[in-house]
Amino acid sequence: MDSANYIDIVLIGGGHAHAQVIKMWGMKPLAGVRLSLISPSSFTPYSGMLPGLVAGHYTFEQSHIDLRRLCHWAGVRYINDRAVAIDSTRKAVILASQPDLPCDFLSINNGITPDLSIEGAKEFAIGVKPISNFYQQWQTLLQQEACMISVVGAGIAGIELSLAMAERLRKENKAAKIQLIYPQKVLLPDAPQKLRQHLEVALQSYDVECLPGHRVNQFTADTIKCENDDGEHLNLNSDFHLLCTQAKPSGFAQESGLKCDEQGFILLNDALQSISHPWIFAAGDTAQQQNHPRPQAGVFAVRQGPILFKNLRRIAKGKKLRQYTPQQEFLKIISLGKKSAAASRGQKAISRTGLSAALVWNWKNHIDQKFMARFQKLPKRDMKKAQGSVTKLALPEESLLPAMHCEGCGAKVAADDLKNILQELSHSKALDTKTLTDDAARLSLPDNYELLQTVDSFHGLVSDPYEQGRIACLHAMSDIFAMGAKVHSAQAMISIAHAGENIVKRDLKRLLQGILYELERHHAQLVGGHSSLGDRNSIGLVVNGYSEPENILFKNALRAGDDLILTKALGSGIAFAAEQHGLAKGPWIDATIEQMLQSNYPAAQLAHEFKVRACTDITGFGLAGHLLEMLDGSALCAALDVNTLPLLEGVDTLLEREIRSSLFPQNMRNIRSHIDGKIPDILADPQTSGGLLxxxxxxxxxxxxxxxxxxxYHHSVRIGHIKAKHRDHIELL
Ligand SMILES: Cc1cc2nc3c(=O)[nH]c(=O)nc-3n(C[C@H](O)[C@H](O)[C@H](O)COP(=O)(O)OP(=O)(O)OC[C@H]3O[C@@H](n4cnc5c(N)ncnc54)[C@H](O)[C@@H]3O)c2cc1C
Known part of the structure; x- marks a missing residue:
């Protein structure tokens, strides 16, 4: 193991500043430093285009940055989760559903969310952020013919969204009405008079009813209770309550001990460092520069991005940090529903006088499209190398890696490191610490049970070692499940990519945590293993299973007339091949990983309950390859209805674009002589942690x-049946 420690920088949230840090990192990585992003979703919205998305001027993808794709391109590790706390003593991020993520430096750019403290807000109102929730509800709302929409809060976001929704409803000929409820006497009291007039005219033109001087006290399913400036209590009818009120940070930074202002915004110095925790940086809406407080607006997050990038690099190199003073005034361009906009800078309105509203919209559109192009048109690079660098770390100019790495037993993880990691994980029920200290595992099975054993191995497919561990374990255990057996124990052979000692230890621990998670939930144990260092992460598992002999399922005990059922969708090979080419959309990979993380055990239990005839799992040889294995030795053939085959999200598009896995040609060669006619390529796509057949x-x-x-198993479907005709043959229907 390299004796030098490398540096782990973790980014929480893919907001406007972090998206830029990742892009710039991809263009200029730093040797010996690994960057990771924690994000609960692959797509993050670009705020400037949100009203346009709602109005129907932009598509969802035009107005969102694909963070997973960006990270893959940039060689940045992508952790699909949500941060819930920071442990500053251990320098680790606590995640909602995965083990803690240790790091050396941290940066927070996770935005803000509307305050849901008004009675009934949590149950009945929808916050404008996270945008994904609001957008989903908006799509549903668009299906309805008539309803009353209430926008609560008339800041820029509330006004823009009221106009955008009104424009869309008008375009779709819907009879919905919109009311805008706010406590101020006038719209945007601090804005220039002229700008306010433009907004009022636009709201009138769409018949948006403005209710100034109204404070909301309570939401119910179909009513908003409020009090107006005259002290009257009103019950307003409303079917959809959208909250655009004062937003605030989620609170975990403050609860974790970071110094924040009275509203909970993280306080920063001029280098964008937390004033209480210098190893933590922050940017965007969630923070305030102590010396230069500014309103929450995307424009500040965007401007902070390049400074944050520089300072994260500088702190990693031990250099003096750059100081940053945000601008005092900024250009506000507010869209007015249709493709028109009004603009102001400070107290000056910029429109009508010199520029028409349509021209202002074109100007805004140009700025927004230019910003988004940075993330959509990524420069060409070797995506395979980028994927490797996620675990190997960036290897640019002044690599810290030693010139030579020993092979053989010299390529092992140090004994004390391994011992410490296993000690740290000893609370897991899946870790048999007694067995692990012996030279070999001793296994004892209940009487009358047969031992089944299988082995599988592959290189890390995803950049997060925890997910790598889970997927590898599920993939390896699947052979045992397919035979109707239970998993008893496993031995793991793990190779971790050469890196600094601290990073190797962190990755090894995280990978083991993934394996232990899966073993524990399947009531099995890790009883031994071997760890080494290599070019990239790879995991092999020998899995032991057990079953009563009469309950074992075999793959070729078929009979003519049997139906064939497939439990998961196909296409994981194609999806990951596309990711290597930078052609996979983030949500496609999300869906693929989600399916790979689905255990085949419950399906196998059902197979057992239904006393099925035969079963196998679909892995490297693809559906046709494994089906032919089922037919092997029998005098039967399979009739396959290719129109029923379930595909993972995006795979039909990728098939059309001729994206194929590298194993595809060999798989196709092996099945060609057993199938007549044109063979759909999906039949030869290798699957990782695929379904049961x-x-x-x-x-x-x-x-x-x-x-x-x-x-x-939502994709499970009948894909054909078995016929008493032609040995080892698949007939396509
Ligand atoms: C309708 C609307 C229109 C707007 N228009 C403009 C405009 O034209 N110009 C302008 O300057 N501002 C505009 N704003 C304001 C703008 O949205 C925000 O100022 C801007 O989005 C702030 O960006 P950010 O980088 O701080 O965070 P965000 O863009 O909010 O991004 C935060 C990211 O962090 C992620 N995240 C959240 N919690 C966690 C967690 N616990 N762990 C990990 N990740 C997490 C989220 O999924 C998200 O990807 C608009 C706002 C709205 C609602």
Whole structure:
């Protein structure tokens, strides 16, 4: 292991500043420093285009940055989760659903959310942020014919959204009405008079009813209770309550001990460092520069991005940090529903006098499209190398890696490091610490049970070692499940990419945490293993299973007339090949990983309950390859209805674009002589942690399918049946 420690920088949230840091990092990585992003969703909205998205001027993808794709391109590790706290003693981020993430430096750019403290807000109102929630509800609302929409809060966001929704409803000929409720006597009291007039005219033109001087006290399902300036209590009818009120940070930074102002915004010095925790940086809406407080607006987050990038690099190199003073005034361009806008800078309105509203909109559109192009048109680079650098770390100009790495037993993780990691993980029920100290694992099975053993291994497919561990474990255990057995124990052979000692330890621990998570939830244990250092992360697992002999399922015990059921969608090979080419959209990879993380155990239990005839799991040889294995040695053939085959999200598009896995040609060669006619390429796509292929007597298949769907195998489907004709043959229907 390299004796030098490398540096782990973790970014919380893919806001406007971090998106730029990642892009700039991809262009100029730093040797010996790893960057990771924690984000709960692949797409992050670009605020400037949100009203345009709602009005229907932009598509969802035009107005969102694909963070997963950006990270993959930039060689930045992507952790799909949500930060919930910071442990500043251990320098670690506490995540909502994964083990803690240790780091050396941290940066927070996670935005703000509307205050939901008004009675009934949590149950009945929808906050404008996170945008994904609001946008989903808005899509549903668009299906309705008539309703009353209430926008609570008339800051720029509330006004722009009222106008954008009104424009869209008008375009779609919907009879919905909009009311804008706010406590101030006038719209935007601090804005120039002229700008206010433009906004009022626009709101009138869309019949948006403005209710100034109204303070909301309570939300119910169909009413908003408020009090007006005259002291009257009113019950306003409303079917959809959108909260655009004063927003604030989620609060975890303050609860974690970071010094914040009275409203909970993280206080920063001029280098964008927390004034209480210099190893933590922050940017965007969630923070305030103590010497230069500014209103919350995307423009500041955007401007802070390049400074943050420089200072994260500088702190990693031990250099003096750059100081930054944000501008006093900024250009506000407010869209007015249709493709028109009004602008102001400070106390000056910029429109009508010199520029028409349509021209102002074109100007805004140009600025926004230019910003988004930075993330959509990524410069060409070797994506395979980028993926490697996620675990190997950036290897630019002055690599800290030693010139030579020993092979053989010299390429092992140090004994004391391994011992310490196992000690740290000893609370896991899946870790058999007694067995691990012996030279070999001693296994004892209950009487009358047979031992089943399987082995599988592959290089890390995803950049997060925790997910790598989970996927590798599920993939390896799947062979045992497919035979109707339970998993008893496993041995792991883990190779971690050469890096600084601290990073190797962190990755090894995280990867083991993934393996232990899966073993524990399947009531199995890790009883031994071997760890080494290599070019990239790779994981092999020997898995032991057990079953009563009479309950073991075999793959070729088929009978003519059996139905064939597939439990998961196909296309993981294609999806990951596309990611290597930078052609996969973030949500496609999200959906693929989500499916890979679905265990085959509950499906196998159902197979057992329904006394199915035969079963196998779909992995590297693809659907046709594994189906042919089922037919091997029998005098049967399979009739496959190719129109029923379930595909993962995006795979049909990628098939059209001729994206194929590198194993595809060999798989196709092996199946060609067994299938007549044109073979759909998906049949030869290798699957990682793919589904089960089950042969069940036709009378039971409907009930089995219902049960599978109930267990969460939403893609499960009958894909064909077995026929007594042609040995080892697949007939395409
Ligand atoms: C409708 C509307 C229109 C607007 N128009 C403009 C405009 O034209 N110009 C302008 O300057 N401002 C505008 N704003 C304001 C603007 O949205 C914000 O100022 C801007 O988005 C702040 O950006 P940010 O980088 O701080 O965070 P955000 O853009 O809010 O990004 C935060 C990111 O962090 C992620 N995240 C949240 N919590 C966590 C967590 N716990 N762990 C990990 N990740 C997390 C989120 O998923 C998100 O990706 C508008 C706001 C709205 C609502």
């Amino acid at each position: 089950i042969a069940v007597s036709a009378g039971k298949s409907d009930a089995l399918l219902d049960a599978l769907k109930e267990q969460g």
